[in-house]
Amino acid sequence: MSDLAELCGYRIELLVQGFPGKSLENGGLGWSSVVLLRGQGRVILVDTGSFSVRRTLLARLAERGLSRHDVTDVLLTHAHYDHMMNWTLFPNASVAIGAAELDHALSEPIETSLGAELYVSALAASPQLRRLTPGEEALPGLTAIEAPGHTPHHLVFVLDDGSARVILAADAVKNRAELLAVSGVSTQDSAASATTIARIGALWRERPGAILVCGHDLPLVNDGADGTYLGARRAGILCWFGAEPGDTRQIALVAASECPPEQGPTA
Template sequence: MTVLADICGYQVDLLVQGFPGKSLENGGLGWSAVVLLRGRGRVILVDTGSFSVRKTLLARLAERGIARHDVTDILLTHAHYDHMMNWTLFPAASVAICGAELDHALAEPIETSLCAELYVRALAESPQLRRLTPGAEALPGIAAIAAPGHTPHHLSFVLDDGAGRVILAADAVKNRAELLAAAGDSTQDGAASSATIANIADLWRARSGAIIVCGHDLPLLNDGDGGTYLGTRRAGILCWFGASLDDSRRIALSTNGDSP
């Protein structure tokens, strides 16, 4: 369990780690962060991951005594497949997304879109849908801020109680490298991404001890320098390159060499 902060009446918990990498041969890797917030009578997920993380997501919730019907609210940062597909797991939750982001996802050409078109269409027609606008309070104590670039209407979410600050940046700032370089990779608008990353970096640096949760990395604590990772990266692949199921190989995808 990775509890990041108690702030604005919520316990903020990293439910699923994001990973700062992409596949070179088989399309997007899409290992994105999922954040759990509990408090004020709510159980909130910020993003829900792709279909491939479904069993992990449910298992992590169960470890915390949470069933899928217990989730009251989902905040989606944007409509890409690796951040929103599992909203269908949570029938009792309101599902909030920037209205303009949803409309943009519905209109994107299927040949180039990273949106799961059937899931996006189902959300647009669902009574669970709640359309957000940038600058609004997404939920009590949680501000929705415009963070364009990666997608035109991406939202990030900020919790600030005057002493602490937690920024749920998602793919507005996908990893530490983007944060420090103030430039985005895999973005629809590079100039907008650079401006957004600079703005979010300023928010993070302005508060000692502030935490940023990037979309595809471990959370980072503002230490006055380049940031301190919170938690230990746990990622890897089990491979079968031989002629037997017993002949497998574990490849750790971590900077510290830990096995997944």
């Protein structure tokens, strides 16, 4: 994946890339961003993805010489399945989530919740749990701010040294379209989401070069306009439409503008 910045004593990397898409026929897609921070004697993950990303997550850590036992801290932005399920991989980490967010997730009706109820219940009972309050320093250099809308008590984590800024927004701002339209989709409270997106957008725009890490998109750098993507989108599906296991088709899930000239979006 890609290095984003060195800030507040941390090297910040996008470990798993989020994707701005929604499944139409087969339930949730849920490809969300996972961010790695290393420094100040810590190995930190901001969100951990869903079960489907588990092998990728462990492989990306291994590429950096890290195992799951090396992770010291997990910061969860909210309790949805595609952002929190893999907290169980990290037995030596403290696992921090907003106290109000966790309580809300525990009380949601199972038929409407996007929380992984057994993982949420296990976290609530775990000695690894650390409950966060908005406004506090979640870890040195990382401030937690409440960002309601997508969930009522979603947290955003901000690093700022006075000259540079990185905003780990997760699903408070899921993608560039939400940022520019100042409107959230798949949200529990549309009005609250709009207010949150406007607030996060203003925080991003007031600092030239600030980086916004969306929950389901590539990171965006403040270029004084609509934002420039950092890195290249990498997403696709390998399909077995033929009669033999070796007869496969790769479908690239990228915009036509992101494909090489010789390759269309379904190559």
